[in-house]
Amino acid sequence: MSLLRAEALSKEFGGVLAVQALQFEIPAQGVYSIIGPNGAGKTTLLNLLTGLYRPSAGHIWFDGRELTGRAPHHYAAAGVGRTFQNLQIFFNMSALENVMVGRYLHERCSLAAALLRFPSLARAERACRAEALELLEFVGLGKYARAASDGMPYGALKRLEIARALAARPKLLLLDEPAAGLNPTETQEIVRLIQRLAARGVAVVLVEHNMKLVMGVSDRVLVLDYGRKLAEGSAESVRRDPKVIEAYLGREAQAHA
Amino acid sequence: MSPQLLQYLLSGLTAGSIYALVALGFSIIYNSSNVINFAQGEFVMIGGMATVSLIKVGLPLPLAAALAIAATTLVGLALEKFAVERVRGESVVTLIIITIGASILLRGLASLVWDKNLHPLPAFSGDRPIAIGGATIVPQSLWVIGVTLAAVAALRWFFNSTLHGKAMLATSHNRLAAQLMGISVRRVLLVSFGLSAALGALAGILIAPITFTAWDVGVMLGLKGFAAAILGGLGSGPGAVLGGLALGLLEALSAGYVSSAYKDVIAFGIMLAVLILMPGGLVGHRSVERV
Amino acid sequence: MRAGLLTARGGGMLALAAVIALLPLALANNYFYDVAILVGLNAIVCIGLNLLIGYAGQISLGHAGFFGLGAYGSAILTARFGWPPLAALAAATTGVALLAWLVGRPILRLRGHYLAMATLGMGVIISIVLSNEDELTGGPDGMSVPPLSLFGHALSGEKAWYWLVGALLLLAVWLSLNLIESPGGRALRALHGSETAAEVVGIDSVRQKVMVFVLSAVFAALAGGLTAHYSGFITPGRASFLHSIELVTMVVFGGMASTFGAVVGAAVLTMLPQLLAVLKDYEMVVFGAVMMLTLIFLPKGFVPTLAARFAPRERK
Numbered sequence: 128m129s130l131l132r133a134e135a136l137s138k139e140f141g142g143v144l145a146v147q148a149l150q151f152e153i154p155a156q157g158v159y160s161i162i163g164p165n166g167a168g169k170t171t172l173l174n175l176l177t178g179l180y181r182p183s184a185g186h187i188w189f190d191g192r193e194l195t196g197r198a199p200h201h202y203a204a205a206g207v208g209r210t211f212q213n214l215q216i217f218f219n220m221s222a223l224e225n226v227m228v229g230r231y232l233h234e235r236c237s238l239a240a241a242l243l244r245f246p247s248l249a250r251a252e253r254a255c256r257a258e259a260l261e262l263l264e265f266v267g268l269g270k271y272a273r274a275a276s277d278g279m280p281y282g283a284l285k286r287l288e289i290a291r292a293l294a295a296r297p298k299l300l301l302l303d304e305p306a307a308g309l310n311p312t313e314t315q316e317i318v319r320l321i322q323r324l325a326a327r328g329v330a331v332v333l334v335e336h337n338m339k340l341v342m343g344v345s346d347r348v349l350v351l352d353y354g355r356k357l358a359e360g361s362a363e364s365v366r367r368d369p370k371v372i373e374a375y376l377g378r379e380a381q382a383h384a
Numbered sequence: 385m386s387p388q389l390l391q392y393l394l395s396g397l398t399a400g401s402i403y404a405l406v407a408l409g410f411s412i413i414y415n416s417s418n419v420i421n422f423a424q425g426e427f428v429m430i431g432g433m434a435t436v437s438l439i440k441v442g443l444p445l446p447l448a449a450a451l452a453i454a455a456t457t458l459v460g461l462a463l464e465k466f467a468v469e470r471v472r473g474e475s476v477v478t479l480i481i482i483t484i485g486a487s488i489l490l491r492g493l494a495s496l497v498w499d500k501n502l503h504p505l506p507a508f509s510g511d512r513p514i515a516i517g518g519a520t521i522v523p524q525s526l527w528v529i530g531v532t533l534a535a536v537a538a539l540r541w542f543f544n545s546t547l548h549g550k551a552m553l554a555t556s557h558n559r560l561a562a563q564l565m566g567i568s569v570r571r572v573l574l575v576s577f578g579l580s581a582a583l584g585a586l587a588g589i590l591i592a593p594i595t596f597t598a599w600d601v602g603v604m605l606g607l608k609g610f611a612a613a614i615l616g617g618l619g620s621g622p623g624a625v626l627g628g629l630a631l632g633l634l635e636a637l638s639a640g641y642v643s644s645a646y647k648d649v650i651a652f653g654i655m656l657a658v659l660i661l662m663p664g665g666l667v668g669h670r671s672v673e674r675v
Numbered sequence: 676m677r678a679g680l681l682t683a684r685g686g687g688m689l690a691l692a693a694v695i696a697l698l699p700l701a702l703a704n705n706y707f708y709d710v711a712i713l714v715g716l717n718a719i720v721c722i723g724l725n726l727l728i729g730y731a732g733q734i735s736l737g738h739a740g741f742f743g744l745g746a747y748g749s750a751i752l753t754a755r756f757g758w759p760p761l762a763a764l765a766a767a768t769t770g771v772a773l774l775a776w777l778v779g780r781p782i783l784r785l786r787g788h789y790l791a792m793a794t795l796g797m798g799v800i801i802s803i804v805l806s807n808e809d810e811l812t813g814g815p816d817g818m819s820v821p822p823l824s825l826f827g828h829a830l831s832g833e834k835a836w837y838w839l840v841g842a843l844l845l846l847a848v849w850l851s852l853n854l855i856e857s858p859g860g861r862a863l864r865a866l867h868g869s870e871t872a873a874e875v876v877g878i879d880s881v882r883q884k885v886m887v888f889v890l891s892a893v894f895a896a897l898a899g900g901l902t903a904h905y906s907g908f909i910t911p912g913r914a915s916f917l918h919s920i921e922l923v924t925m926v927v928f929g930g931m932a933s934t935f936g937a938v939v940g941a942a943v944l945t946m947l948p949q950l951l952a953v954l955k956d957y958e959m960v961v962f963g964a965v966m967m968l969t970l971i972f973l974p975k976g977f978v979p980t981l982a983a984r985f986a987p988r989e990r991k
Contacts, residue, residue: 177875178874179871179874179875198874198879199871199874199875200874200877200878200879200880202875203874203875203876203877204877208875208876209875211871211872215869215871215872215875216868216869216872217864217865217868217869217872217873218868219864219867219868219932220861220864220865220868224861224864227858227861228861228862228865228873228876228878229876230858231858231861231862231865231876231877231878232876232877234858235858236857236858236859238859238886238890240857241853241854241857241858241859241860242850242853242854242857243850243853244853244857248857251858252857252858255858291872291876292875292876294876295876295877414788420788420791420792467967467971470971471970471971471974474970474974475732476734476787476788476791477728477734477791477923477927477931478927478970478974480734480736480788480791481923481924481927481966481970482966482967482970482971484920484966485924485962485963485964485965485966485967485970486963486967487963488917488920488959488962488963488966489959489960489962489963489964489966489967490963491959491963492957492958492959492960492961492962492963493960495956495959496956496957496960603916607795607799607916610792611796614789614792618788618789645807646803646804646807648799648803649800649803649804652795652796652797652799652800652803653796653800655792655793655796656782656793656796656797656800659782659785659789659792659793659796660781660782660785660793663785663789
């Protein structure tokens with residue numbers, strides 16, 4: 128019953144294997160976290176799972192269909208959404224418009240309808256705007272409805288990306304370090320948001336450094352180390368896994384030495 | 385080898401050498417500033433036209449040529465200082481348009497300072513054609529090829545063996561790191577514009593005895609030099625030379641064996657093909673955009 | 676800013692319609708009508724080009740090629756093959772749309788400088804071919820073009836053309852504004868904002884870019900065909916690199932990402948050479964200087980800079 132399945136997934140950059148022979152399955156419900164030290168290949172993996180990188184080897188299946196090697200918009204159409212570690216906000220548009228763009232896949236209008244301004248288009252636009260407003264409320268950004276995106280604070284922008292990704296009604300939402308750069312209060316808000324998302328039936332994949340956050344909110348965890356799978360399982364079992372402890376604490380011990 | 389083929393090859397090498405010099409100018413500037421300098425062709429034009437004027441005033445050719453190169457270098461420095469420097473952070477479109485604007489401005493000024501006629505330049509060592517294996521070549525062609533080789537060698541030495549040259553190379557690889565090492569990126573940019581202007585002027589002076597010079601020779605030469613740079617791989621010095629020679633040869637061969645009316649189309653057709661199929665060119669490599 | 680656009684849209688179109696309707700009162704003789712018509716035709720091209728450059732964030736240094744093909748296509752079909760002008764115009768425009776689609780798909784995968792050079796190469800090739808195929812095109816000296824005739828009546832005289840071009844200009848502005856405010860237009864602006872994020876949200880970036888490219892080519896070809904029939908003559912220079920640059924300059928000067936900016940840019944830069952006719956020799960110098968100075972001092976373009984000065988900023 129897995130939503131996403133990766134098989135023997137590898138990505139090479141000029142001789143460096145960023146990701147190596149990864150094999151894992153992401154269920155259709157719940158929060159699945161991917162953790163690992165810096166350089167472990169987490170963002171590369173996310174890029175692979177959204178079609179931004181083409182795998183050097185291996186396969187990706189989503190919802191029963193193979194998506195290996197297809198362009199990002201095919202992944203989006205299949206139901207994969209994502210946010211970015213380095214914000215990729217459309218700064219040339221307002222906050223509301225950012226979210227409205229997220230609905231692109233669900234509001235296909237023909238070129239003729241756009242050019243000639245069919246009445247059906249006006250109706251669709253109103254619906255789009257309403258849904259975008261609702262999503263902004265959902266992520267707690269209701270007061271930014273009319274704001275220009277380039278004036279918003281960092282924490283708000285991170286949530287704006289989530290609202291935009293949700294507008295596409297994804298089956299799977301990949302969050303790339305949503306809590307990075309946030310203070311403890313904002314981090315708590317993100318945790319609550321993730322829980323609300325999971326409750327809404329969206330499968331969430333979380334890439335994070337913040338161990339407390341990860342362990343507190345995840346159902347399953349995948350641990351990467353130098354691009355390879357180190358461990359996979361429930362949050363509890365991963366926390367107790369000796370290999371994981373060695374990879375993390377071993378490094379921490381060295382860092383503190 | 386048939387004399388005809390040899391003839392085409394020789395004329396191709398001659399034109400190719402000029403394209404190589406212009407392409408080198410493009411690459412040097414692109415490397416240090418990520419700017420495509422559309423005014424590169426005008427440097428070629430100014431070099432030739434200025435030399436013509438200075439000779440008319442009575443100066444001997446070598447002196448006229450040296451002064452013309454110096455003058456063109458100043459124009460290049462001015463272009464960097466007053467135009468490019470001002471718009472450095474802007475979008476690609478802006479950067480492109482401003483150098484296009486500069487090239488139009490320079491051409492307009494040239495038509496006023498000089499005239500719109502064709503002007504010959506005396507050949508460096510006479511006009512008597514030399515026979516080589518059934519083909520003939522004018523001595524000027526040998527000058528073109530020879531001086532180009534010398535210039536390329538000199539540049540190679542400059543970039544690989546001198547501190548200034550290495551500083552410029554470093555800047556092209558990683559600007560921030562270069563700055564942290566104390567290299568003045570501003571100065572590197574200035575030098576690259578000046579150097580490219582000098583190269584362009586040199587090319588203009590070399591080719592003027594063969595093809596004559598006029599106020600608008602810069603347009604086609606600039607575009608073709610650019611096509612050569614793309615063919616070889618934008619930003620690569622060896623690529624520029626390779627691309628220039630290859631373009632010259634391909635042009636000469638197709639003009640000879642296919643159709644001379646469409647000679648110019650060859651350059652742009654090749655450029656399009658390279659851009660679509662192999663944007664990195666013969667030598668260059670693609671860069672990966674990190675997200 | 677969005678609410679501002681809505682009123683700007685209605686107000687802007689009304690203002691433009693008023694200008695077009697009332698301008699003839701100020702046009703003293705046929706020469707002025709001629710300039711106004713040229714402004715209108717250039718503006719149509721620029722509106723399309725602005726969608727590509729300003730909104731989608733792409734660039735084309737070869738759009739005069741589409742203009743020239745539209746012009747020559749219609750000219751050749753009417754002059755050499757006896758087609759009725761409207762049919763020829765439609766056929767030429769369709770042909771250019773097809774070419775733009777075929778060429779656009781591989782080219783628009785390129786970005787920045789590479790895209791610029793690819794479009795430049797395309798434009799130059801078109802202009803060389805037009806110049807060389809002299810049996811068909813009359814070569815470098817050009818060819819004469821029969822006038823446009825609607826339902827058997829030849830459209831002649833500056834006044835008639837003025838109204839036709841004025842109406843078409845309003846239509847072009849309307850279409851452009853509609854597109855910008857549609858989901859497709861949002862997708863374009865998203866592409867400009869962050870191509871990666873746009874892709875991830877489901878926007879097929881190449882397809883969108885090609886769509887705008889083809890649309891802008893259609894605008895250019897139509898304007899080209901109309902110019903040919905209006906002038907009664909067409910030369911390969913109309914497809915030249917220089918003309919492509921003039922068009923881009925009009926868009927950049929008027930204001931990228933501004934439909935009305937494109938119209939203003941076309942107006943100013945079409946009239947400038949006319950005003951400078953006295954200083955004909957200085958035309959290039961002035962043009963080049965204008966290009967450079969605009970970019971240095973008004974990098975957003977004329978209209979957006981003015982708009983930012985006078986329009987209230989919406990803040991929350």
